[in-house]
Amino acid sequence: MGQRGRQKGSVGVKSKEAILTIAAEEFAEHGFHETKISTIVKKAGLTQPSFYLYFSSKEAIFQELIHTFHHKLIHLTKNSRIEPNLDKNILASKIARGLISIFKFFDDHRHLTKIGFFIADEAEEIKRGMVAHITENLLAEQQDKYFRQDLNMQIVAECIIGAIERLTITKLFTNESTPQQLANEIVDIYLYGLQNTES
Amino acid sequence: MGQRGRQKGSVGVKSKEAILTIAAEEFAEHGFHETKISTIVKKAGLTQPSFYLYFSSKEAIFQELIHTFHHKLIHLTKNSRIEPNLDKNILASKIARGLISIFKFFDDHRHLTKIGFFIADEAEEIKRGMVAHITENLLAEQQDKYFRQDLNMQIVAECIIGAIERLTITKLFTNESTPQQLANEIVDIYLYGLQNTES
Amino acid sequence: MGQRGRQKGSVGVKSKEAILTIAAEEFAEHGFHETKISTIVKKAGLTQPSFYLYFSSKEAIFQELIHTFHHKLIHLTKNSRIEPNLDKNILASKIARGLISIFKFFDDHRHLTKIGFFIADEAEEIKRGMVAHITENLLAEQQDKYFRQDLNMQIVAECIIGAIERLTITKLFTNESTPQQLANEIVDIYLYGLQNTES
Amino acid sequence: MGQRGRQKGSVGVKSKEAILTIAAEEFAEHGFHETKISTIVKKAGLTQPSFYLYFSSKEAIFQELIHTFHHKLIHLTKNSRIEPNLDKNILASKIARGLISIFKFFDDHRHLTKIGFFIADEAEEIKRGMVAHITENLLAEQQDKYFRQDLNMQIVAECIIGAIERLTITKLFTNESTPQQLANEIVDIYLYGLQNTES
């Protein structure tokens, strides 16, 4: 089991991963321009040229991180299609489950999330993708009469993404709320509205 | 009336304003680091040393723009306190009016908004201020029983700011929607929720 | 005569010219790669960023020098067309005059010549141009029966350029021969050949 | 015959030769500085440290190629002394034979020739050697009255080398002319001159 001297995690791979991890940290905390290659390699215990052994440029590693984030996010999204024929209670919990998985994902990948969802120029595009996906789901459910017929679901999707965005920064990354709590609150707010229906 | 030799619109004031306007444009479009002083002064028909006649540093002019945005925003907020004792219909239109004034303000100051609400590190703090203000209002209305008692109004406020943020970028700044439309849709969504109550 | 404070040779112009002169020297002596911007500016009494005040890159200044050389060379060539209807003696001295002007030009611009005629990749193309020009002249004279009818004048032109090239390096730049001497020797060799016709 | 374990064509020798061949190609095409060790070893299917198994430095392999060229060239020259007492026709063909062998040699070793005759700093010295050798031959023949007495044979030799140089690049390496053709044209031009002697 495992060849001698060639086990996964060989030195080079480790160095590359170290650089990636540290770069994610630095980019997340300081943004693209304020992050220096010199800092990254120093923290990784390497010298500058080593960086270029693994990445062709500062842009390249940044893009790689964005790509990783986007890729994982898409993967997540694919496995979360809502199946039809649910009653209303199940719908709520179903939506909540989707939101939980997103918040959990963000929570598990805080650095990547900061980079790909907040810092990168591509963040806008990534969000557009999520909005499209959510819109699609909402429309299906709207057609099945679970939702009001007079709502513009794209606008709704934008609102939800905006809510996710804000809560991720202010509640999730500050450890003030858990993914579950956030998901439930969003469902509660968006499904039933603010209005006091008990006279 | 008017001081000798220093009437408003004198060369210096004009130059400073030209720089501010162009800087706002550039920062809004390219962000802080990608904006070069050399570009700003070139567009203003000046040379680099002139820049330092009016601003002590690149940081300083950026801060001045942020400050201007923040200041105007606070001024806006002050004039929009919700007075008590409204019936529900009036409440909706009252909230809408608040949102309209925000969207209008953003629309009228696109460059400043991009800078102060999306680009600056201080954006987070500015949003926090808005959230606090909204939360306050929502709590008052919640106590007056206009809103459901079981909602965490701070979370609601965050969601609303998130929605404003997203819609500003994707609908307002793209000229796809007007402040009125956006305000109404937000009110509609947040007040009544998605849930189909008919049938 | 001459405006105060704006006479030609203002500081900036002087700096640029200093850099150009020194750069020509350095490139001529050490070639493109071995020439360092740091050395050039040091010799000009400036710091590195100043270089970029006047030239956009190391490549750019090198190209500018090549261009200057090429431009001057073309100018020289234009003013040296051989007019028709000469008797043979006059032809010889006419050709000599052309060669003298070339050697003189090379002698007066040793650094530029080394760069544009020997170091630059573009040297080949520049020589091609000269060969074309010489070929043209030779062909005209061949048609006028001054030269043997059975010679391939392009080959002749290549030989002449080759001779000029070699003699420039080994006799002119070493101060062993003057332009006049070299021109006469070339005319003598190429016009009458090596063969001993006496006896 | 053949040492144990060290027969010619062993792995090491093959690798060294592969490197030499590829290096010659690269240096010839791109010059010294633009040729990267990394490129050479990649093309040879080796890694960088292997290079240093066979050559002590980039300079060293370049020198080795120059040396090889120079060595072969000297060897060629040694076997081409012109024996005395020829009549004029035989002289012409004798000279042609010498030139043919040079052009053939250059043609057979295009990469080495580009390096040793055109790229290397040492090219100048190598040419000086050839000029000396040719001068010597020309002087002997001049003393034997085959050539005009009033010619400076060193200058003639420089012209011939210049012609060889140019024609090698523009006619031989472009496959536009064969060694025979070039040799004959040179002999024709230099021996009899351009001048039209008929009528």
Next chain:
DNA sequence: CATGAATGAGAGTTCATTCAT
């Protein structure tokens, strides 16, 4: 005989900022 991994040393370039006028 060969390589994976790493580095010392340095090059070109950029930009906010300032001095002298």
Next chain:
DNA sequence: CATGAATGAACTCTCATTCAT
């Protein structure tokens, strides 16, 4: 009020070369 000219301080990136295996 404005500018021509210059610079300090960095930064990204490259490449020949070497160590340990």
